[in-house]
Amino acid sequence: MIHIVIPVFNRKHFTKACLESLQRQTDQSFKVIIVDDGSTDGTADMLKEEFPEVEVLFGDGNLFWTASVNMGIKHALASGTDYVMTMNNDVDVAPDFIENTYKWARQKPNAVIGALEMDADTREPIFGGEIIDFKLNKVRHLLQELPKEKQVGIHRVSQLPGRGLLIPRAVFEKVGLFDQERFPHYVADYDFTHTAARGGFELYCNYDAKLYTYPEESGERKNRISKSLNNFYKHLFDIKGGGNLRDFTRFTLKNCPKPYVPYYLVNGYARRIFGYIVK
Structure with a gap:
């Protein structure tokens, strides 16, 4: 079972669209945990009325991304989950997103696996994992290197963002949660994937699991x-x-x-x- 953890703060229209895309999944073997960190735009009422199947945890408005995600992860682990997936609320997912997530998780049960990011407006791929070279301070974007016909399946990478990031329970048991003390909002996801890699866990980007983002909406x-x-x-x-x-x-x-x-x-x-x- 996958528990999807989604931190939110206002922007309920994004949250609604995200949850509606999850309701359309061909494989419904997952649960959703929303961590609402002090929204004031009616998010809580919308969730209660329109998405009663979703578990909602509440913060006081001072958690930011990392502490919100950690709150949801702790709850998921206590519920006995096998996998946690972190996801932002400003994404939609393709109908076969969960189906294709399970497909590769079964073949790589101890790997941390990210998703292929698509532009929600153009429907074109915009992010497919990175390989970092610390020596030269360069980042190779795998999507730019792969020919179109090879943009399928999973590909080994060295760091991943937290949008649609699938994490086996074993990773948390070995390396702990996201580092909310050092990285309260940004960078925590990249840091976590590096920490997982040092702990012996492989990192992949799953080109079969597509999610759609809105690049222009980023702060x-x-x-x-x-x-x-x-x-x-x-x-x-x-x-x-x-x-x-x-x-x-x-x-x-x-x-x-x-x-x-x-x-x-x-x-x-x-x-x-x-x-x-x-x-």
């Missing part, structure tokens, strides 16, 4: 569209800043091989500072 994308000194500061230092230097530093010190740390930090700082200005 970082909106920040870049409306550039200002204030938004530049938020980009680098706010807890929800996509270029948060604190999170990047902590991620590097925890996951980068020590010989490569100085170059990786300097190069990464430059990319986050000047990348915001020129892009």
Whole structure:
């Protein structure tokens, strides 16, 4: 059984669309846990009235992504789940998403498996896993390397985001939960997959399990569209800043091989500072 953990804060229209896509699944062998961290837009009432099958946990508005996800994971593990899947509320999933998730989970029962991310508007693939090179501070995007005919099945990667991320129970039992102390909002998912890999668990992206996202709705994308000194500061230092230097530093010190740390930090700082200005 898979327990899907979805943290939410307002934006109930996204949550509703996400849950409706899960209701259309060809395989209904899953349960959904929503962690509502203080929504004020009627999310709780909508869930109670329209999705009574969904378990809802409540936060006080100060959990952010990582603590919200950990709350849901703890609940799922206590319920005896075999797998936890983390998912954001601003995604829809293809009707065979769960079916194709189980298909590869049966073949790789101890692997951490991510999903193929599609643009919800164009229906074109936009993310299919990454392979990081700490030595050169480069990230290879697997989707850009694979010819169209090979964009099926599972492919080995070195890091994954938390959107549609399937995690076996055994991973939590060995490496623990997401690191909410170091990474309260962003980077926790990438850090967790690196931690799992060091713990001996393989990472794959499942090109048969498609989810649809809205790139223009991300806080970082909106920040870049409306550039200002204030938004530049938020980009680098706010807890929800996509270029948060604190999170990047902590991620590097925890996951980068020590010989490569100085170059990786300097190069990464430059990319986050000047990348915001020129892009």
